[in-house]
Amino acid sequence: MKFISWNVNGLRAILKKNFTTVFEQLNADFFCLQEIKLQQGQIDLSFPGYTTYWNYAERKGYSGTAIFAKKPALSVKYGIGITEFDHEGRVITLEYPNFFLVTCYTPNSQQKLKRLDFRLKWETAFRQFLHELDQHKPVILCGDLNVAHQEIDLKNWKTNRHNAGFSDEERSAMTSLLNTGFIDTFRELHPQTTGVYSWWSYRFHARENNAGWRIDYFITSEQLKPKIKSAEILTDILGSDHCPIELILVNK
Template identity: 60%
Template sequence: MKMVSWNVNGIRACVGKGFLDYFHSVDADIFCLQETKLQEGQINLDLEGYHQYWNYAEKKGYSGTAIFTKEKPISCSYGVGTNDSESEGRIITLEFKDFYLVNVYTPNSQRDLARLSVRLEWEVNLRNYLIDLNNEKPVILCGDLNVAHQEIDLKNPKPNTGNSGFTDEERGEMTKLLSAGFIDSFRHLYPDQIDSFTWWSYMNKVRERNIGWRIDYFIMSERLASLLKDSQIHSEILGSDHCPVCIEVEL
């Protein structure tokens, strides 16, 4: 089974930059989006053979997630646990026979860390939710998690220490999640691979020089590790300031 996750930074704009060409060529069984930035009825994607699930933010042109899946899930839910009214459209959970798929767009703590407390509360709630799901059946979490976990996960770790996405608090929350029975699929297979990034600033020639961060992930239950066949970063795919990430797993 092939799964893809991509922060498209506006699906309507990304469609105009080749999204559908990539979508059809990669032929994923499950394709997850973050930061769709639209409301219901603002786009009509004709994706033959796929069931579509969208979670829209209440605020126009902001946040939002979506999942396209060939196999119809047993159930679909939005939000975390009993809180099914999450207003920023940041999470979708699909239940399948053998696993849960959770697609998230984690809040950014902002340049001045003004939203760090919100972010940390999100992390605790999400981790507890994932642990509860993991007690029922294996979990695959994907999305823009807005954190570079280790120094190897960004080009310039020293000057970025303490900045949004690379604070001790945010990195510590990722460590807690992985310690709760989960693995980072990419680092599980490629623990020492350098210069493997998924996001680049729009500043001049930053992407061409590969001055990036790895903040997009597939996190999965440890008991799925033996079924993981590959974890890829499709950095050659343009259309957003993020690139797609992909896993192949025998499910």
């Protein structure tokens, strides 16, 4: 099974570029999007053979997630069941016979960490949500999790200490998740790989200079470890300030 995750930074904008071509070429079983920046009814988008699930933010032009799935889900849940966190369209969970698929757009702590308290409350609630799912079936989590976990996950780590996405608190929250039965699939297969990122600022020619961050992840339950065939970051694909990431699991 092939899974793709991509923060498209505005679905309407990327549809004017290369999204349809990339979607068709990658031919994923599940194609998950974050930061779609849409309200219901703003576009009419579907692909033959796929069922589409949308979670829109209440605020216009902000956040939002979507999943295109070749197989319809047994059930779908939007959000994590906590009103404080569920008005920004950040999470979709699809249930299948042998796993849950969760796509997530984690809140950004923002400049000077002014939203860090909200972010840390989110981290605690979301981790509990994942653990509850994991009690029933293995979990495949993907999305823009807005944190570079280790120093090798961003180019300029020394100058970004205590900035949003690389604060000690955010990194510690990721560590807590990984220490309680979950795997960062890319780092599991590429433990020492450096210079491979999934997001670059639009400023300072960051992508041209590969001054990036790895903040997009496929994270799975430990019990799926034997099924992981590959986990890659598709850095050559343009169209957004993020690039897609890919997970392939053995389907047996």
